[in-house]
Amino acid sequence: MSEFDSLLQGMNLILTPGHIGLMVVGVLLGILVGVLPGLGAPNGVALLLPITFTMSPVSAIILLSCMYWGALFGGSITSILFNIPGEPSSVATTFDGYPMAREGRAAEALTAAFSSALIGALAGVLLLTFLSTRIAEFAMTFSSPEFFAVYLLAFCTFIGMSKNPPLKTVVAMMIGFAMAAVGMDTVSGNLRLTFDQPALMTGISFEVAVIGLFGIGEILCTVEEGLVFRGEHARITPMVILRTWAKLPRYWFTILRSTIVGCWMGVTPGGPTAASFMSYSIARRFSKNRDNFGKGEIEGVIAPETADHAAGTSALLPMLTLGIPGSATAAVMLGGLMIWGLHPGPTLFAEQHDFVWGLIASMYLGNVVSLLVVLATVPLFASILRIPFSIIAPIIIMVCAIGAYSVHNSMFDVMLMLGFGALGYLFKKLGYPIAPLVLAAVLGDKAEDAFRQSMLFSDGQLGIFWSNPLVGSLTTAALLMLFWPLISGSIKAAFGWRARHSIKAKTL
Amino acid sequence: MSNSSHSASLIGTRWVELGLALFTFVLGAVVMSGSVEQGIGWGDAGPEPGYFPFYIGLLLASASLANGVLTIIRWKPLSISFVSRGEFRQVLSVFIPIALFVCAMPFTGIYLASAVFIAWFMWRDKVRAKPYGLLMIASISIGAVLASYLIFDLWFKVPLDAGPLGDLIATAWRSLK
Numbered sequence: 001m002s003e004f005d006s007l008l009q010g011m012n013l014i015l016t017p018g019h020i021g022l023m024v025v026g027v028l029l030g031i032l033v034g035v036l037p038g039l040g041a042p043n044g045v046a047l048l049l050p051i052t053f054t055m056s057p058v059s060a061i062i063l064l065s066c067m068y069w070g071a072l073f074g075g076s077i078t079s080i081l082f083n084i085p086g087e088p089s090s091v092a093t094t095f096d097g098y099p100m101a102r103e104g105r106a107a108e109a110l111t112a113a114f115s116s117a118l119i120g121a122l123a124g125v126l127l128l129t130f131l132s133t134r135i136a137e138f139a140m141t142f143s144s145p146e147f148f149a150v151y152l153l154a155f156c157t158f159i160g161m162s163k164n165p166p167l168k169t170v171v172a173m174m175i176g177f178a179m180a181a182v183g184m185d186t187v188s189g190n191l192r193l194t195f196d197q198p199a200l201m202t203g204i205s206f207e208v209a210v211i212g213l214f215g216i217g218e219i220l221c222t223v224e225e226g227l228v229f230r231g232e233h234a235r236i237t238p239m240v241i242l243r244t245w246a247k248l249p250r251y252w253f254t255i256l257r258s259t260i261v262g263c264w265m266g267v268t269p270g271g272p273t274a275a276s277f278m279s280y281s282i283a284r285r286f287s288k289n290r291d292n293f294g295k296g297e298i299e300g301v302i303a304p305e306t307a308d309h310a311a312g313t314s315a316l317l318p319m320l321t322l323g324i325p326g327s328a329t330a331a332v333m334l335g336g337l338m339i340w341g342l343h344p345g346p347t348l349f350a351e352q353h354d355f356v357w358g359l360i361a362s363m364y365l366g367n368v369v370s371l372l373v374v375l376a377t378v379p380l381f382a383s384i385l386r387i388p389f390s391i392i393a394p395i396i397i398m399v400c401a402i403g404a405y406s407v408h409n410s411m412f413d414v415m416l417m418l419g420f421g422a423l424g425y426l427f428k429k430l431g432y433p434i435a436p437l438v439l440a441a442v443l444g445d446k447a448e449d450a451f452r453q454s455m456l457f458s459d460g461q462l463g464i465f466w467s468n469p470l471v472g473s474l475t476t477a478a479l480l481m482l483f484w485p486l487i488s489g490s491i492k493a494a495f496g497w498r499a500r501h502s503i504k505a506k507t508l
Numbered sequence: 509m510s511n512s513s514h515s516a517s518l519i520g521t522r523w524v525e526l527g528l529a530l531f532t533f534v535l536g537a538v539v540m541s542g543s544v545e546q547g548i549g550w551g552d553a554g555p556e557p558g559y560f561p562f563y564i565g566l567l568l569a570s571a572s573l574a575n576g577v578l579t580i581i582r583w584k585p586l587s588i589s590f591v592s593r594g595e596f597r598q599v600l601s602v603f604i605p606i607a608l609f610v611c612a613m614p615f616t617g618i619y620l621a622s623a624v625f626i627a628w629f630m631w632r633d634k635v636r637a638k639p640y641g642l643l644m645i646a647s648i649s650i651g652a653v654l655a656s657y658l659i660f661d662l663w664f665k666v667p668l669d670a671g672p673l674g675d676l677i678a679t680a681w682r683s684l685k
Contacts, residue, residue, distance in 0.1 A: 051664040167571050167578065171532050174568035178539045181561040185546075190557045193542040216606065223602045224595045390633035394626040395652050397606055402618060402656055406666045411614045418610045422603070426528055429590065430521070448560045456554040 010357030026063045027370045030070020035381045041071035041329040043214040046207040047403035049336050057340045058358040066366045068329050072312050073374040076113040081232050081382050089272035089308045092280040096300030103296050106234035111244040112298050113305045120306035121367040123259040124313025135321040139346035144453035145464050149474035151447040154324045160484035164433040176437040179204040180444020199412040206335050206441040207407045212417040213434050215400040217424020251302050258303045262310025271327040272311040279307030328435040335442045517589030524590045529576035536569030617671015623649045
């Protein structure tokens with residue numbers, strides 16, 4: 001089995017004290033950004049990017065990916081103890097996690113959350129281990145039209161499947177594309193959309209947008225809600241851990257179902273947030289303890305957490321094999337890969353064998369390290385949230401400003417960050433999604449190249465996107481996804497489901 | 509919030525929706541005009557540089573327009589408050605200092621601006637029963653700045669703009685040596 005050999009090779013590569021130390025640092029930083037309001041996995045990774053330029057790509061990706069796992073874990077700490085989701089994807093964990101903490105079962109809730117998260121994550125990595133080479137090999141046969149169709153599918157899925165209004169998703173996405181177009185045109189070398197402003201010549205970096213939109217925007221929203229962190233206390237003892245673990249096998253079916261939901265949503269660009277919500281609502285519908293949901297049901301913690309992490313890890317599958325990230329954080333990492341001079345996509349598996357398998361191996365180890373670190377440090381990180389907002393907020397803002405500055409060593413970027421911060425605040429309040437903007441900003445150039453090349457092949461005929469069965473079905477699937485809200489709406493209307501559904505929703 | 513002046517609505521959601529739609533529309537128009545400058549047609553080497561961005565701008569502008577129309581259609585239900593006066597004052601009380609901090613940075617450098625920013629934020633916090641002592645304020649603001657110097661500048665070799673003051677300290681340090 002060649003995957004197994006490659007995995008062993010990867011393990012060999014990463015099992016050095018230096019790399020394991022990086023994992024622990026990454027996880028700790030990740031939990032920190034996951035716990036702190038205003039900092040999350042996407043902008044944590046964006047803030048760390050400048051630091052990784054001096055590292056080898058393998059070390060850099062270990063640091064960044066472990067930060068991602070840490071942030072996913074850290075998000076559940078605040079959800080359960082403080083009823084504040086540190087990450088959008090852990091909102092669903094608050095529904096039952098916080099009531100459990102209120103009942104004095106915080107340690108049990110945390111252990112259940114972390115353990116099921118690990119199971120979900122490992123399932124995602126298994127998927128990655130055994131599917132990625134095959135998908136990459138398959139994708140080797142792709143040429144520009146196929147690649148553009150895959151991009152189109154990813155973007156249309158975002159529009160059609162998003163909880164946000166489709167038109168607002170389009171607006172956010174197009175702003176991202178427009179950002180990517182600013183600066184040097186990769187084909188002709190012309191300066192585009194710079195309007196003779198020297199500051200715009202280097203383009204608008206997606207890192208700056210991420211830091212502003214997620215970081216500053218989040219802080220402004222937090223301030224407006226006037227959040228006071230009043231949390232429950234938790235002490236995790238080995239006894240509680242063992243007792244909770246003994247309970248987990250009872251929920252094997254919930255875990256299995258949530259894993260499948262998570263992996264599916266991670267591979268398709270639904271992302272962890274959608275996955276955790278979907279998994280929670282399915283669990284509530286089918287559980288025997290349906291009535292206890294929302295009042296402190298352990299199944300209501302297990303379901304979203306498993307799906308969240310399964311989606312988080314499997315989001316790396318399309319990122320590595322096709323160059324399409326399944327979540328905002330994966331998008332930022334993809335940007336990092338490109339900055340390090342790697343080309344995400346099928347060729348990565350052939351050209352950067354060590355890098356890919358080092359990363360996959362580090363995902364196994366990194367998630368186990370995350371579980372151990374997070375179990376040991378919960379009280380420490382919970383106490384960080386008790387630091388007054390007037391101390392923590394300016395420090396977060398300073399870190400954001402430094403992060404934005406260090407992308408290009410430019411003060412203009414810091415100003416831009418402020419602008420994006422204001423935009424992020426409005427976006428969040430008016431229901432515009434941010435993730436598609438980031439995705440488009442990172443992928444814009446590649447999507448454009450694929451489109452232009454396809455147009456060159458076909459002399460400007462759009463028919464090329466239906467020129468063979470593969471590209472044709474991809475494009476058709478993309479269009480189906482794009483118009484899914486209309487299609488599903490008309491199907492429901494035709495069968496008169498909508499009326500019954502709305503009555504049901506009201507009674508719920 | 510029970511206080512009526514605090515919960516009084518500052519602006520209806522519909523106006524903000526409309527404003528943002530207008531903003532994104534203008535953005536789309538700017539992108540379109542910038543693309544037209546570069547040529548949006550078919551040149552000797554295939555599509556011209558503005559070819560792709562033009563349609564991006566077009567989509568952005570038309571989606572914004574549609575958002576604006578949707579807002580007008582749902583004019584009544586969108587009359588709900590976007591933000592209350594009290595909440596907005598809270599937001600501004602953080603946003604304005606951030607803006608000043610960012611604007612001061614090119615002149616003072618990152619370190620000095622950050623230290624002053626953190627100190628001011630702590631000093632202003634009157635919600636607490638006991639205000640922070642001067643020593644506490646000084647140690648946290650200087651400590652945070654020092655930590656960022658150590659981490660970014662020394663450890664990871666990411667140079668941060670120290671501004672005129674930082675340069676002064678650096679020359680003084682060199683001459684002392």
